[in-house]
Amino acid sequence: MGTKFSDFMKELQEETHREGPEAVAEAAAMDAQFALAAALILLRKRRGLTQRQLAAKSGIQQSEISRIEGARANPTLGTIGVLARSLGGELKLTAVATGRRRAAPKAAARQARAKA
Numbered sequence: 001m002g003t004k005f006s007d008f009m010k011e012l013q014e015e016t017h018r019e020g021p022e023a024v025a026e027a028a029a030m031d032a033q034f035a036l037a038a039a040l041i042l043l044r045k046r047r048g049l050t051q052r053q054l055a056a057k058s059g060i061q062q063s064e065i066s067r068i069e070g071a072r073a074n075p076t077l078g079t080i081g082v083l084a085r086s087l088g089g090e091l092k093l094t095a096v097a098t099g100r101r102r103a104a105p106k107a108a109a110r111q112a113r114a115k116a
Helices: 005-019 021-046 051-058 062-069 077-086 105-115
Strands: none
Touching: 005 021, 021 062, 021 077, 051 062, 051 077, 062 077
């Protein structure tokens, strides 16, 4: 194992891929939780609010906010939306192609030829 964090992350990614699609999906879900947590923490701190103040403003318990920010919760879209609006933001979801998996090009080509 390498001594650099980037080496560790590369090794972890390779191991995840070797374990198969289920492990890859689980890792992607964890990435999404950590990204959400980081975004909420950043927005809350930019607004100069503590978790307790955000709880009072949003109506969501401080303990739940703590779990979300610690990536130990799986909040609903409604909860995330309430937090975002309470912080003066908005909830935006974007589905982005990762390039890892493409639609079956051979099947698409066969369909196109069949129509021609």
